[in-house]
Amino acid sequence: MLESLSSAFDLFLVIIGFGMVIFIHELGHFLAAKWAGVRVHQFAIGFGTPIVSWRKGMGFAVGSTEKKVLELLRTKHSEEGVDCTDKTISDFEFPDGVSPTEYRLNWIPFGGYVKMLGQEDLDPAAASQAPDSYTKKPVWKRMVIISAGVVMNLILAAVLFVIVYMVGRDVITPRIGNVVANSPGANATLVAGDPGNTPSRLMPGDTFVNVAGEEPKSFNDVQLEVIMARRGRPISIEVERAGVSGPLTFEATPRQSKTTGMLEVGIEPVVSTRVVSPLMPDPVAEQEFREAMATIGLVGVDPGMTLVSVNGEPVEMLSPLTDALENGNGAPVRTVFRSDVGNTTMVEVRPEPEFQVELVRSASRDERTRVDHLLGLTPAVRIGSVQPRAEVAGLRKDDIIVQAGGVAWPDIATLISEIGRHARSDIQLTVLRDGEYVSLEAPVDRKGRIGFGIDLTQRDKTIITRTPPVSAESSDNDEETMQPSAPLAATRLELPPGSVILAVDETPVQSFAMLRAALRTATAQAFESSTDATVTLDVRLPVGGVYGDGPTEERTWSLTADDVQTLHALGWKSPVNPIFFELDEKLLRTSNPLTAIAWGVEDTHNMMMKTYLTFVRLFQGTVKVDQLKGPVGIAHLGTLVAERGIMDLLFFLGLISVNLAVINFLPIPIADGGHFVMLLIERITGKPVSPAIQNIMALAGIAIIATVFVVVTYNDLANLLGG
Numbered sequence: 001m002l003e004s005l006s007s008a009f010d011l012f013l014v015i016i017g018f019g020m021v022i023f024i025h026e027l028g029h030f031l032a033a034k035w036a037g038v039r040v041h042q043f044a045i046g047f048g049t050p051i052v053s054w055r056k057g058m059g060f061a062v063g064s065t066e067k068k069v070l071e072l073l074r075t076k077h078s079e080e081g082v083d084c085t086d087k088t089i090s091d092f093e094f095p096d097g098v099s100p101t102e103y104r105l106n107w108i109p110f111g112g113y114v115k116m117l118g119q120e121d122l123d124p125a126a127a128s129q130a131p132d133s134y135t136k137k138p139v140w141k142r143m144v145i146i147s148a149g150v151v152m153n154l155i156l157a158a159v160l161f162v163i164v165y166m167v168g169r170d171v172i173t174p175r176i177g178n179v180v181a182n183s184p185g186a187n188a189t190l191v192a193g194d195p196g197n198t199p200s201r202l203m204p205g206d207t208f209v210n211v212a213g214e215e216p217k218s219f220n221d222v223q224l225e226v227i228m229a230r231r232g233r234p235i236s237i238e239v240e241r242a243g244v245s246g247p248l249t250f251e252a253t254p255r256q257s258k259t260t261g262m263l264e265v266g267i268e269p270v271v272s273t274r275v276v277s278p279l280m281p282d283p284v285a286e287q288e289f290r291e292a293m294a295t296i297g298l299v300g301v302d303p304g305m306t307l308v309s310v311n312g313e314p315v316e317m318l319s320p321l322t323d324a325l326e327n328g329n330g331a332p333v334r335t336v337f338r339s340d341v342g343n344t345t346m347v348e349v350r351p352e353p354e355f356q357v358e359l360v361r362s363a364s365r366d367e368r369t370r371v372d373h374l375l376g377l378t379p380a381v382r383i384g385s386v387q388p389r390a391e392v393a394g395l396r397k398d399d400i401i402v403q404a405g406g407v408a409w410p411d412i413a414t415l416i417s418e419i420g421r422h423a424r425s426d427i428q429l430t431v432l433r434d435g436e437y438v439s440l441e442a443p444v445d446r447k448g449r450i451g452f453g454i455d456l457t458q459r460d461k462t463i464i465t466r467t468p469p470v471s472a473e474s475s476d477n478d479e480e481t482m483q484p485s486a487p488l489a490a491t492r493l494e495l496p497p498g499s500v501i502l503a504v505d506e507t508p509v510q511s512f513a514m515l516r517a518a519l520r521t522a523t524a525q526a527f528e529s530s531t532d533a534t535v536t537l538d539v540r541l542p543v544g545g546v547y548g549d550g551p552t553e554e555r556t557w558s559l560t561a562d563d564v565q566t567l568h569a570l571g572w573k574s575p576v577n578p579i580f581f582e583l584d585e586k587l588l589r590t591s592n593p594l595t596a597i598a599w600g601v602e603d604t605h606n607m608m609m610k611t612y613l614t615f616v617r618l619f620q621g622t623v624k625v626d627q628l629k630g631p632v633g634i635a636h637l638g639t640l641v642a643e644r645g646i647m648d649l650l651f652f653l654g655l656i657s658v659n660l661a662v663i664n665f666l667p668i669p670i671a672d673g674g675h676f677v678m679l680l681i682e683r684i685t686g687k688p689v690s691p692a693i694q695n696i697m698a699l700a701g702i703a704i705i706a707t708v709f710v711v712v713t714y715n716d717l718a719n720l721l722g723g
Helices: 002-035 067-079 139-167 217-229 285-296 319-327 390-394 413-419 513-524 525-528 561-569 593-620 631-642 647-662 672-685 689-721
Strands: 040-054 057-064 102-116 169-174 189-194 207-211 235-240 249-251 273-275 306-310 334-340 345-348 356-361 368-373 381-386 400-404 428-435 435-443 452-456 500-504 533-540 550-560 580-583 584-586
Touching: 002 040, 002 139, 002 647, 040 550, 139 169, 139 593, 169 217, 169 647, 207 217, 306 319, 319 334, 368 413, 381 390, 400 413, 413 452, 452 513, 500 513, 513 525, 513 533, 513 561, 525 561, 533 631, 550 561, 593 647
Parallel strands: none
Antiparallel strands: 040 057, 040 102, 169 584, 189 249, 207 235, 235 249, 273 306, 273 580, 306 334, 334 345, 356 368, 381 400, 381 452, 400 428, 428 435, 500 533, 533 550
16 A cells, blocks of 8 residues: 555656656747747647636636637727627737736646747648737747757756756666676777786676766666667777776677667676665565575575675675675585674575576577576476466466467477467466466467566476477577587487476486486486486376376486586576665765766766667667657656655656757757758748648658657557556
């Protein structure tokens, strides 16, 4: 309940903030029009019919005051002998005490406008000859009026940024927490500087000084520079490193992410040692959190605690724990956590065994799916989380996928592919739940999703599914070409998907970790002598109407020397997911007003350039249309930002204000930029663009804006509602 109230309040703050940004923009047009002596009929926030309005001399009204003031004007002028039958409100001189301007709040809260006498976007030919009309003013004054909204938005953004930097806001530190193996960052080339005794590569702990010619104040700035880079072109990355004199400069060529579609270099931020805490007290969420922590071995660790030591050594970031778990040859790692009041909890964390990974191309999507396996033995797929629409279809957390469409016991890649083939239709599913088979039908959205998160069963079961194809790509291979590989060892077993491995050389196994350990024990001698090996598996076949009723049999598995070496080369990985810990943040703040102004102006300029560059990258394909946000997406994102605090919300509104200024000044008909181009042509040629051409361009502008609005709003709703 409290969380819902908080979200509603955050949404309220975002709406008020958006209203302020729009108000300032329209206020710029309004003040400039007043300065130029142009009559303003309406100053409106929102579109459509008015909810309420106010006019000097008439007061407040539900709806519009226009009808009432028109009756007043007609009556007054009729008494003076003037025929007012066909006259509109624009044809009258207003009496003293009654303002020609109506201030209105409209129903559709996606913008605003200033309606001036003689300026009609939808009917450019409807010009007025009155001396106080927009069209009768000199071109340079009209240019000032048109550009005033954009100028006001840029001023607002700069002011908001200055306020934020004077008060301060938390940002993710621009430091490297992890460099993904075989990524552009891992393969970056040192081009300047002396690393001394340290490695000549980007390292965890390095602090970014300059990225692509810009000085980042936060890790988000680093990501933005990478995303905005040109495809196939290297960018410069300058870092500082503890113990090294002078900066180090590297070059790396960003690549397109297979998950986000945007450019990346494989560098991740520093994860702190503080366990995350919920924003709102919620006993249910806290209990689920503790259960999740227990799953990864952190029993007794509460939200908000801080990791203070790993194997007796003090730590300042999470990476030493990850390193100890990955490089300890399977040995447990001793950790100490401390609460804010000084209570300590000692926990022994055990690493998880590493398995082989293949990246398999989907038959229904142009992407690759990660498949974990052990010599080709692939664990069954379990449902990890369920969205409401999947829950309505009958799916539950911990259901194990038995059949999807026409595929029995699919692995994760086959499952995703089969669901994708049923996009925009229903798919028949069979799941294993509490030892029983359950059949159901689930709808698949346009993107080939049902609405559930995927987990695997390797922690507590040894159900195997399909062996990945021999054409699978290794996760260590970043080339787009398919690399041939030898058939995986599991293909020689010829076990049907859904089989359960019960024992290895009479050693019982109940998980893939136990299966890996038993196989390593059974092949230890062959590993030492680099020879082939043979092991015996006890297997239960997937036969019978009730799970577990299938017959058991013994299978002999011949492993080559290469299979044995691959098995024993597998290492260990950390079970501790970084999402359970806060990112390393710092307070970005200055007490010097001049510095705050400089930062504010710099951010305003940078965001202007990045917004323009976004359109360039759209045409180049490194930024996708479905990655853009419309009003719904911005509002949702704004509520997430508002949860972090008022300074983050003000900074977000500053970014929105800059974006509004830039987009408004693009040379699109109907937008301010389109009007400015028309005025520029009039200034150069000495005559206005013909009404016919203006009408055509106005209709084109409406079509462009309406299309973009529909597309981004559809994407926003699809993403928000899970497709």
